[in-house]
């Protein structure tokens with residue numbers, strides 16, 4: 001086994017979490033969101049673990065193509081759609097479904113002269129103001145795409161919730177209500193809920209849910225952890241101690257000497273740093289597990305290494321496993337230490353980290 005950092009991916013946790021999705025939204029179809037290298041978990045292997053999903057959602061064409069290259073023949077939705085005629089040709093050849101969210105994309109479809117018909121999801125902006133047609137523009141788009149011979153019958157409808165992770169936000173109620181009113185009489189399939197929508201806003205479930213982060217066992221909410229919803233962390237990031245040293249009381253550790261030993265201390269050096277996607281923003285005093293015991297980081301995160309105060313793991317030796325997040329140390333907690341959200345931590349592990357599947 002390598003001594004560098006490893007992200008161990010637990011495929012049974014991925015499958016279990018898909019089961020949790022089904023439990024929360026028993027009547028909805030599931031578009032498993034696996035963009036950004038499946039949130040750092042590895043695109044194709046994650047898709048294989050989640051093969052029970054009804055479709056996969058990725059952000060970009062290249063991600064869809066990577067899945068096809070790996071032999072995944074499942075339904076794949078491109079959440080940002082396409083931008084050129086050549087893209088549309090590829091989409092037709094590969095059978096991808098596309099989100100349509102701009103007038104430019106409508107025009108591309110109207111002009112396209114291929115033999116096939118595209119399966120489209122029309123995205124409506126109900127208040128996020130990122131992607132999607134404004135409500136007042138939707139009827140015209142609906143008409144244009146329904147009369148377009150390169151578009152298959154019954155386009156589906158999608159919107160995205162801006163504040164579903166705020167459990168009592170009126171914005172979510174307002175977004176869902178606007179969406180429902182707009183599409184009520186059309187009788188086509190609809191989708192609004194991301195993980196937070198799925199867990200906290202049953203009225204947003206509709207015909208399709210689009211879970212991302214919860215599939216990886218991570219809570220979409222700022223408070224609490226995935227375990228509160230019976231989710232299991234799919235990624236455990238770990239490395240090893242590559243050195244253990246004695247530091248005398250009063251001596252300083254690491255760049256800038258920002259940590260000072262209050263007494264003679266054993267310091268472990270672990271092979272992980274910001275060059276692996278372990279953020280430098282994770283401050284001195286933040287937790288890691290050494291031999292399963294919580295220890296504190298001593299001083300600054302460097303590119304390839306961190307220093308750990310081994311006071312709580314006095315038997316620790318070179319070669320011992322160090323867990324940075326995952327089993328036993330929620331990534332949600334580490335995101336708080338890093339001043340970010342867990343999404344960014346799991347997405348951000350670098351090429352240098354070995355990804356292994358169990």
Ligand SMILES: *Cc1c(COP(=O)(O)O)cnc(C)c1O
Pocket residue numbers: 033035079160193194195196210211212213214220
């Ligand atoms: C990323 C994404 C999701 C998944 O969001 P999570 O918060 O990870 O569940 C759903 N829908 C769209 C359009 C997305 O871009």
